[in-house]
Amino acid sequence: MPxxxxxxxxxxxxxxILDNDMLSKMVDTNDEWITTxxxxxxxxxxxxxxxxxxxxxxxxxxxxxxxNTNPEDVELLICATSNPDYRFPxxxxxxxxxxxxxxxxxxxxxxxxxxxxxxxxxxxxxxxxGLRKKVVVVAAEKMSSxxxxxxxxxxxxxxxxxxCVLVEPTDENVGVMDAVFHVDGNGLEHLVMWGGGxxxxxxxxxxxxxxxxxxxxxxxxxxxxxxxxYTSTVDVMNRNNLTHEDVDYLVxxxxxxRIIEAVGSRIGIAPEKVLVNIQKYGNTSAxxxxxCLDEFKGQLKKGDKVVxxxxxxxxxxxxxxxxxxx
Numbered sequence: 001m002p003x004x005x006x007x008x009x010x011x012x013x014x015x016x017i018l019d020n021d022m023l024s025k026m027v028d029t030n031d032e033w034i035t036t037x038x039x040x041x042x043x044x045x046x047x048x049x050x051x052x053x054x055x056x057x058x059x060x061x062x063x064x065x066x067x068n069t070n071p072e073d074v075e076l077l078i079c080a081t082s083n084p085d086y087r088f089p090x091x092x093x094x095x096x097x098x099x100x101x102x103x104x105x106x107x108x109x110x111x112x113x114x115x116x117x118x119x120x121x122x123x124x125x126x127x128x129x130g131l132r133k134k135v136v137v138v139a140a141e142k143m144s145s146x147x148x149x150x151x152x153x154x155x156x157x158x159x160x161x162x163x164c165v166l167v168e169p170t171d172e173n174v175g176v177m178d179a180v181f182h183v184d185g186n187g188l189e190h191l192v193m194w195g196g197g198x199x200x201x202x203x204x205x206x207x208x209x210x211x212x213x214x215x216x217x218x219x220x221x222x223x224x225x226x227x228x229x230y231t232s233t234v235d236v237m238n239r240n241n242l243t244h245e246d247v248d249y250l251v252x253x254x255x256x257x258r259i260i261e262a263v264g265s266r267i268g269i270a271p272e273k274v275l276v277n278i279q280k281y282g283n284t285s286a287x288x289x290x291x292c293l294d295e296f297k298g299q300l301k302k303g304d305k306v307v308x309x310x311x312x313x314x315x316x317x318x319x320x321x322x323x324x325x326x
Contacts (some may be wrong), residue, residue: 004124012163018042038256043158078135081140176320176321250264252308307322
């Protein structure tokens, strides 16, 4: 049975920058407050009146061009997003149309900030089973669409962007090796958008109450994110007989620099092995890991042992072990 490897990677972020000084003119905050608490200096914002699919289309177009892939050869596209263009149809279907993936089936998944690694395991399963040979995984997040820019606790955290990978079969000992995932529905009340779904459809009252913005209890989320990203990373390392010295790179979800540093230090991985770009892009939810991988792909070498880990609303979290195959 073949393994499934990442054979190409690309990302896209909007041109418009919202830095901390600009944000301080919108809400009661400042650069020092944001930097010391979360490590973010700026974030990219999609100011055009377009949805997450626009970001996803831009990223997938780059991926197809850089891998010299014929769009009609792609058999499946999986889109991870918490910010779909519409309740329906799927954002994946819009990305397919925008990129000429005429022969691909497509669907969205919702696993919040863990969406990319969850979708990547799905893609790997399709490839390993022989059902599909060319699968695109794209995470596209217009986080600015759900952020309340009057809430000083949450508005500095999030940015917009998309990242994607091409997943194909290989007979080499590279690719997606293992993953562990968990979900705990008790996390609902701590990280949620209350309005807009079937439980609380949009009304004047829900809009006035701000229920269509992201709501987060930061302290609870921080505590659970550190614990759960750490334990899932250790689990996947133990299952594959990896020590912290064996791991070449840890790529955590870029949510908060303090969370990233806490997870890395608990595992014992040297800081230079922990890939970080949150200072430039903020938290781009499911897109953060592929954007980070794409940014550092120049220093990744074929055969490198890489662990990805993420935590998001639900709560849903996990870790993935892959051997870099490009």
